[in-house]
Amino acid sequence: MFAADFEYYRAGSVAEARELLAAHPGAKLLAGGHSLIPLLKLRLAAPAAVVDIGRIGELHGISNGGGALHIGALTTHAEIAASAAVNAGAEALAEAASQIGDPAVRNRGTIGGNVAHADPASDLPTVLAALGATFTVSGPDGERSLAAADFFQGMMATALGEHDILTAVNVPAAGSGSGSAYVKFSHPASRYAVVGAAAAVTGAGGTCAGASVAVGGATAVPVRCASVEAALAGRALSADAIAAAAAAAGSDFGDDLLGDVFASGEYRKAVAPVYVQRALTAAAERAG
Amino acid sequence: MKVPVSITINGRVCEHEVEPRTLLVHFIRDLAGLTGTKVGCDTSQCGSCTVLIDGVSAKSCTTLAAQADGAGITTIEGLGDGEQLHPLQESFWNKHGLQCGFCTPGMILASHELLRTNASPSEAEIRHGLEGNLCRCTGYENIVRAVRDAAGAMAQE
Ligand SMILES: Cc1cc2nc3c(=O)[nH]c(=O)nc-3n(C[C@H](O)[C@H](O)[C@H](O)COP(=O)(O)OP(=O)(O)OC[C@H]3O[C@@H](n4cnc5c(N)ncnc54)[C@H](O)[C@@H]3O)c2cc1C
Ligand code: FES
Ligand code: FES
16 A cells, blocks of 8 residues: 655754654654554554654764663664674663564664554563663753653553654663573564563672563563562572562563454463563573 | 655666655656566565665665665666676576565565675574565575575685
8 A cells, every 4th residue: 555645854953853843743753664654554644744863863873871871763773783882781682673573674673763663562662671771852841861661651652742852762781790681472473572571680699689570562561570570689590589580470460461363461471471581591691 | 745866776876756655665666667676565574675775675665765865776686797697696596596586586685685794694594584585485495595505606706
C-alpha cells in the first residue's frame, strides 16, 4: 500500500526541529524510519507532516563522561552493537542492539526512535530499565531528564509530548566487578522479543552486592523485578541462588499481561524466569 | 508539496521532484527504471528490496526517497563491472543459490553487507547475516554455499 500523502520537512538542528514541530501541529518526527514508515505504509499512521531529524549531527554518536555513556538519539543499533565503549560499559545494551531485527534494520534504526516508539516487544527499553538509564528531552520549556520508570508510560506511550525531542540516552557505565547481559526469546518471524530479560549484577568476590533485573514483552512497559533483585542481594552468586531468585520473576508482572496468537500472557509469564536466570548467569559471569 | 530529490544510482545521477511519500524502492524502479530491486512484502520483513546506501545495506521499501537525497545507491544492476559479474553473482550462479530469482537481488546485496563486515563468516554467521531475507524456493542451503564460495573467491582476489 502507499502511504497517505504528507508534507516533508528536513531539520538541520534540534532548534529547527522544534520550530517545525511548533509550526505544523500533528507533525511526526522521522529518525531511521523503521517503526514509522511501516506504519505509514499500512496507513496505521497518517500524519499531515513529517519532520526528518535524520541528519542532525548533534544527535549522533556516543561519548563517555561523568561515569556514564551518553548516546545520541540518532545513534543506530549497528553503531551501538559495534561500539567498544558500550561493549565495555554496558554489555547488555550492545548485546540487545546486536539482536534487533536483521542487519538492514540495525543499519538504519536508532536508539531514540526505538524508545520513543515504545513497542512492548522492543529490546532496548528493557535493557535501559535494568541499567538505570536516563533520557534527555528537549522541549518547549527547555531540557529535562527522565528516569526509565517515568519515561515509559504504557504500550507505545512515553512521557514525550508532541513538541518534545529526545536528544540522548544516558547509561551509567559499569565499574569493575559489575556485568550485565540481555537474553531474548525472539519471535521466529519478526525477531521482536516475545520475552526479553536484562540483568546487571555487581558482585566482586562472588557475593551479590546488588542486582537489577527487568523483563519486557509480557507487559505494556518493561517491569523491574524487585522480588528477584531482593532475593539475590547479599547472597553468593551460585547457580542455585540465581535459579531460586529468578523463579520469582513472574510475581512482579501484575495482572495486565500481553499475549497474542503466538504466545499468551500466561505463557510469557511462565517462560520469563528461564530468561531471567540466563541473563543473571551471564551477568554474574561477566561481573566475576 | 513535491520535494526535489537527487540520488546517484550505480554512478548515474537521477534527479526528480517526488511526493514525500515516495519510497526509495519506487524511485529506483519507477523513476530510474531499474527493476532488479524487488518489492516482496508490505511489512519490511522480506529483504527483497535490499540495496546499498553509501555502501551499507538498507531496505529501500522502508526508506523515503527524500531520506536518501544526496546519497549514492548501489543496486543489483550496479554490483558487477559491465559484463563482468561480481563474485557473489558468480557464486549464486555456480552454486545454484536461486530458483525463481525473486529474492536474489536482495539476497546478494545482504550477502555483500555480510562480507563487508565479516570477510570469512561461518555457516552460522551466514545464516544470521541473512536473517532479514526470505526465500520461498531454495530452502537456503545453496544460498549458504554460494556465500561461502564467494567469500573464498573474494579472499583470493
Ligand atoms: C523488520 C523489522 C524488525 C524489527 N525487529 C526489532 C526487534 O527485534 N527489536 C526491536 O527492539 N526493534 C525491532 N524493530 C524496530 C526497530 O528497532 C526500529 O528501528 C526502532 O523501533 C525505531 O527507530 P527509528 O530510528 O527507525 O525510528 P522512526 O521509525 O523514525 O520513529 C519511530 C517513532 O519515534 C519517534 N521518534 C523518533 N526519533 C525521535 C526523537 N529523537 N525524539 C522523539 N521522538 C522520536 C517518531 O516520531 C516515531 O513516532 C524492527 C523493525 C523492523 C522494520
Ligand atoms: S519489500 Fe519486503 S522488506 Fe522491503
Ligand atoms: S529463489 Fe525464489 S524466492 Fe528465492
